[in-house]
Amino acid sequence: xxxxxxxxxxxxxxxxxxxxxxxxxxxxxxxxxxxxxxxxxxxxxxxxxxxxxxxxxxxxxxxxxxxxxxxxxxxxxxxxxxxxxxxxxxxxxxx
Amino acid sequence: xxxxxxxxxxxxxxxxxxxxxxxxxxxxxxxxxxxxxxxxxxxxxxxxxxxxxxxxxxxxxxxxxxxxxxxxxxxxxxxxxxxxxxxxxxxxxxxxxxxxxxxxxxxxxxxxxxxxxxxxxxxxxxxxxxxxxxxxxxxxxxxxxxxxxxxxxxxxxxxxxxxxxxxxxxxxxxxxxxxxxxxxxxxxxxxxxxxxxxxxxxxxxxxxxxxxxxxxxxxxxxxxxxxxxxxxxxxxxxxxxxxxxxxxxxxxxxxxxxxxxxxxxxxxxxxxxxxxxxxxxxxxxxxxxxxxxxxxxxxxxxxxxxxxxxxxxxxxxxxxxxxxxxxxxxxxxxxxxxxxxxxxxxxxxxxxxxxxxxxxxxxxxxxxxxxxxxxxxxxxxxxxxxxxxxxxxxxxxxxxxxxxxxxxxxxxxxxxxxxxxxxxxxxxxxxxxxxxxxxxxxxxxxxxxxxxxxxxxxxxxxxxxxxxxxxxxxxxxxxxxxxxxxxxxxxx
Numbered sequence: 001x002x003x004x005x006x007x008x009x010x011x012x013x014x015x016x017x018x019x020x021x022x023x024x025x026x027x028x029x030x031x032x033x034x035x036x037x038x039x040x041x042x043x044x045x046x047x048x049x050x051x052x053x054x055x056x057x058x059x060x061x062x063x064x065x066x067x068x069x070x071x072x073x074x075x076x077x078x079x080x081x082x083x084x085x086x087x088x089x090x091x092x093x094x095x
Numbered sequence: 096x097x098x099x100x101x102x103x104x105x106x107x108x109x110x111x112x113x114x115x116x117x118x119x120x121x122x123x124x125x126x127x128x129x130x131x132x133x134x135x136x137x138x139x140x141x142x143x144x145x146x147x148x149x150x151x152x153x154x155x156x157x158x159x160x161x162x163x164x165x166x167x168x169x170x171x172x173x174x175x176x177x178x179x180x181x182x183x184x185x186x187x188x189x190x191x192x193x194x195x196x197x198x199x200x201x202x203x204x205x206x207x208x209x210x211x212x213x214x215x216x217x218x219x220x221x222x223x224x225x226x227x228x229x230x231x232x233x234x235x236x237x238x239x240x241x242x243x244x245x246x247x248x249x250x251x252x253x254x255x256x257x258x259x260x261x262x263x264x265x266x267x268x269x270x271x272x273x274x275x276x277x278x279x280x281x282x283x284x285x286x287x288x289x290x291x292x293x294x295x296x297x298x299x300x301x302x303x304x305x306x307x308x309x310x311x312x313x314x315x316x317x318x319x320x321x322x323x324x325x326x327x328x329x330x331x332x333x334x335x336x337x338x339x340x341x342x343x344x345x346x347x348x349x350x351x352x353x354x355x356x357x358x359x360x361x362x363x364x365x366x367x368x369x370x371x372x373x374x375x376x377x378x379x380x381x382x383x384x385x386x387x388x389x390x391x392x393x394x395x396x397x398x399x400x401x402x403x404x405x406x407x408x409x410x411x412x413x414x415x416x417x418x419x420x421x422x423x424x425x426x427x428x429x430x431x432x433x434x435x436x437x438x439x440x441x442x443x444x445x446x447x448x449x450x451x452x453x454x455x456x457x458x459x460x461x462x463x464x465x466x467x468x469x470x471x472x473x474x475x476x477x478x479x480x481x482x483x484x485x486x487x488x489x490x491x492x493x494x495x496x497x498x499x500x501x502x503x504x505x506x507x508x509x510x511x512x513x514x515x516x517x518x519x520x521x522x523x524x525x526x527x528x529x530x531x532x533x534x535x536x537x538x539x540x541x542x543x544x545x546x547x548x549x550x551x552x553x554x555x556x557x558x559x560x561x562x563x564x565x566x567x568x569x570x571x572x573x574x575x576x577x578x579x580x581x582x583x584x585x586x587x
Contacts, residue, residue, distance in 0.1 A: 004464065013418060013463040014425075014440075015456055016448040025457065031519050032461050036407040039477050042484070049479030050486060052307055053293045053535020054559065058336045066333075073200050079432035086427050089436050 004029050101127045103263040104582055107172055107320045108353060110266060114161055114171045121161065121171030125154035125215050128173050132217065132264050135586055138245060141259035143178050143236045144186050145218035153215040160213055167350065169327055170213025175265040177256050178219035179226060180206050180311070181300040185216070189302045190224040190234040190252075193424050193431045193450030203300025204332045205269055205311050212327045217265055221255030224452045225421065226276055226304045228252050229524040232515055233454040240511075241284060242583040243549055247508040250280030250524075256314045257284040262586040267315040267324055271301060273308045274409050275504075275528025278540040281314050282503035282552025285542045287569065287579060288314040289321045292560050293535035294339030296325075297332030305416035306337070308409075308532050317579050318541060318569030322346075322354045325562070345563050354563075356571040360391030361564055363555075364496035368402035369527055375506040376551040379544030383553050384500070386575050392568070397496060399488040404481045405530040406522055411465045411478035412533070417455075418462030424450060457518060486534040493558045498568060501527050503540040503552035531556045541569050542578035550581070 006026050010017060017025055071084055080087040101113065101124040113119055129147050136142055150173065157171035176182060179189045181199035188194045202210065210216070223233040231239040231254025239254040241247040242262035249258040253270030257280035260268050270277040272290035281288025289312045296311040303309060313324045326349035332338040365384075370377070384394055426432035426446025433449055436442035451459070465474035492499065505526060514521045531538040536559060540552040557565045573579050 006460075009460050009463050009467070012467060013459050014422075014443045014447050015451070015459065016444050017456070021453070025453075025460070028457055028518050029460055029464070032410065032457070032522075033464065035519050035522070036411055036465075036474065036478075039404060039407045039411070039481055040473065042401070042404060042481060044477060044480035044484070047480040047483050049476055050483035051479060052337075053486070053533070054339065056339075059340070061333060070200075077197065077200065077429040079426065079429075088427055089438050089442055091439050 004033065103127055103131060103266070104316070105266070106317060107169070107267060107315070107323050110172050111168045115166070121154040121157040121215060122151060124171065125150050125173050125217070128217055128265060135262060135264060139240045139242060139258050139262055139264070140237050141221055141239055141255040141262070141264055142175065142218045143188055143190070143221050143255070146185055149185065150215055150217050157213045157215060167212045167327070168323060169209065171215065172266060173215040173217045174209065175217050175220040175256055175259050175268040176206060177222055177253050177268065177270045179222060179271060179302040180269055181302070182206050182216065182219065185219065187219065187302070188236065190222040190236060191450065191452065191455070192235045195235065195431065197429060199300070201300060204297035204334060205328050206300065208328050209324070220253070220259055220268055223252035223254065224455050225302065225417070226252040226271055226273055227417070227454050227458050229275070229279060229521055230509070230514065231255065231280070232511065233452060235452060238511060241508045242586055243285060244508065246510055247549070248283070248511050250283035250504070250508065252276040253314060254280045257281055257286060257288070260284070260286050260314050260316065261583060263582065267313065267320055269311060270314050271309060271311050272532065273305050273413060274532045275525045277312045277314060278528050278538060278552070278554060279504050279524065281540045283508040283550065285550030285578070285581060286314055286316060287318055287321055287539065287541045288312065289325060289539040289565070290532070290537065291325060291329060291562060292339070292537040294337055294341070295329045295537070295560070295562070297335040297338045299332055299334040303420040305413040306420060307416060308413060317573055318539070318566050319353050321539065322349050322566045326350045341560050343560065343562070354566050354570050356574060357564065357567040360393070361497035361568055362393045362395065363387065364397035364492050364499045365394055366397050366399040366402065366492070366499055366501060368399050369501040373502060375546060376502055376544065379546070379551050380500070380502060380553055383543045383572065387572060390571055390575060395496060397492040397499070399492060399530065401481060401484045401488050402530055405485055405533060406526055408478040408481040408485065409525070409529040409533055410461065410522060411474050412482065414458045414462030415465050415475050416462070418459045418466065421455070421459055454518070482533045485530055489530070489534045489536060497564055499556040501554045501556065503527060503554040507546050507549035507551060527554060535559060537562050537565055539565050539569055541572060542581070543576070544578060545581070
């Protein structure tokens with residue numbers, strides 16, 4: 001079975017699992033990784049990885065201002081704002 | 096005033112004729128679909144949001160256009176949008192608690208283009224959370240029933256779109272397809288569905304799952320209906336840098352006319368790897384082949400040797416891209432935010448853990464694993480190399496044949512809950528749809544028969560930007576068959 005450090009993965013992905021679901025997720029992931037491990041049976045040396053299905057580079061556009069930021073409208077979606085700023089819990093403690 | 100009750104299972108061309116002839120108004124037509132939704136959607140759960148007032152307002156505007164002579168063939172025709180296309184002022188949930196209260200400040204390009212054409216938005220169709228699923232059982236807003244048998248799944252992830260069209264709760268619907276999410280539900284619900292070439296349809300305003308695979312498309316009653324909507328929604332979009340600048344005068348011309356049958360019947364390949372061991376539906380595919388042969392198409396067997404690597408490669412690439420795309424949900428700028436966060440890390444952790452469902456977490460963790468230090472080459476890079484080999488298989492086959500014909504899904508609609516505990520078995524549902532997604536090829540599914548009273552679909556796959564061959568051949572098939580005209584008896 002695949003060697004999965006679930007706690008480490010959860011930390012990287014910023015996810016917490018309920019104690020009740022950890023076992024199930026661990027075994028689901030192990031089965032998924034076992035399934036994808038079939039990929040290792042194909043010799044792909046010399047094959048160029050394909051990142052974009054049409055193999056094209058991103059299109060460039062003229063460097064012109066095409067839109068302006070409508071802060072009020074976009075921040076209306078935010079859970080917590082004040083004076084045009086997004087609010088999060090204090091990161092740096094006050095002295 | 097109006098002459099007759101608007102037909103709810105008519106083709107888009109018939110509806111356009113009825114509207115222009117004044118047999119009914121867009122308001123009548125919209126009202127008729129809203130009434131059907133009110134009557135049947137409690138049993139099906141196709142819609143997450145229905146906004147009657149907004150729909151009727153759009154219908155009135157369409158009626159003004161029809162009277163003034165500035166209408167397109169789509170003006171006044173209602174539709175459902177899969178709930179991952181952003182709609183300004185109307186909730187876009189993506190089937191997730193994370194976006195339960197999200198109201199986009201802009202329209203997706205697909206939504207804007209169809210709105211400009213005069214279409215009326217009935218509401219937002221249910222879907223697997225963040226489009227991750229093959230059964231529509233992963234929606235925060237409840238699973239969707241298959242109109243042919245409510246104990247069965249409609250497929251996914253565009254299951255709400257497919258079930259709504261099949262049950263006559265919308266004449267046509269948008270969908271998105273990352274690994275089969277238009278084609279598989281279309282097959283399981285007995286309707287037609289097209290995933291265009293990657294880049295054909297703008298992804299702007301379509302909530303991202305796996306950006307190198309995601310493609311918007313259409314689910315409808317016939318290939319002709321798909322073609323008409325596709326003609327209005329596709330094309331270069333400066334707001335999506337991956338949208339293609341490939342011009343297609345044929346597709347543009349469909350804004351004013353219907354697709355014909357192919358001038359020269361195509362040579363169609365049957366990939367051996369898709370038929371070996373196929374049990375369900377093999378007889379119907381044989382029959383479909385005979386129908387197309389009688390119409391002049393020729394068939395030959397082809398080889399796509401890396402087919403069995405498609406599912407593993409897909410679940411690594413899609414997982415990796417999803418884990419990256421979904422890192423934007425942090426409880427800060429929009430989306431779900433946990434109550435009383437104790438610290439910034441607590442805010443991220445609990446907002447994400449509360450906002451995402453089980454399957455989304457599984458995919459994020461799979462992607463995180465594949466991208467983590469020490470595993471990148473063995474998983475992510477290897478998957479991308481296999482993606483190249485899979486695409487090369489197709490390119491080689493298309494030097495011998497014009498199109499490929501395959502089953503769309505390995506079986507008919509399965510029972511709700513049947514595969515819910517086994518993600519790997521669920522992932523195998525995508526075995527015939529994922530390869531074309533990895534290669535960026537256009538593909539469609541059309542109904543080709545019934546087994547045990549449940550619909551079956553067949554898939555046609557074309558070279559990049561070969562939508563003309565796909566749609567014309569499907570039009571030919573639907574000229575000579577009537578499977579696409581069957582409707583579930585429970586929703587007359």
